[in-house]
Amino acid sequence: EIVLTQSPGTLSLSPGETATLSCRASQSVSSSNLAWYQQKFGQAPRLLIYGASSRATGLPDRFSGSGFGTDFTLTITRLEPEDFAVYFCQHYDGSPLTFGGGTKVEIK
């Protein structure tokens, strides 16, 4: 089973700043098989990025994904109030599909 470790656990930032979220895999993951989701309190997760760097339909270009192998990054520039949420990475490189533990981006 591939374990995804996200860091930091919590990121305290102000609106307008840039958030850099890390997702590290316990073994190499194909870039086409890494996704990022955003979850707000009491809501279902929402797909942001798939294939490590492809934005979901309608996602602002403030969100970008990058990385390969075992290290992946989600970057959110010019943080808007609606961006403060929890973010999960997820792989699909065989079963079981697993998610990272999440990074909470909170208002400083």
Place this chain on the structure above:
Amino acid sequence: QVQLQESGPGLVKPSETLSLTCTVSGASITTYYWNWIRQAPGKGLEWIGFIYHSGSALYSPSLKSRVSMSVDTSKNQFSLKVSYVTAADTAVYYCARWGEVHGVKAFDIWGQGTMVTVSS
């Protein structure tokens, strides 16, 4: 617009079977892989498994012995059963679509989730 809606009992007794159904609207269930994912209170996301319209399914190894999924194409629904539940199965259960058919290798559509509590 594709929508998924979970339904089922919100309270299940220990050792009994949890049963949930996901109704798909706006898309045919005969396309895509359909998944169940759960999230224990205050915890992360756990993939349970997926089912295809043919009935073929893949379950997470950690739950495989207690999980079964089925699909009803006439109703555009798919279902989840988890047997011998314990308090550890208390979670919000989501159904979700795997979008690989149109090139999106991710869970691109999610239901709103339904809370299931295991308690006597």
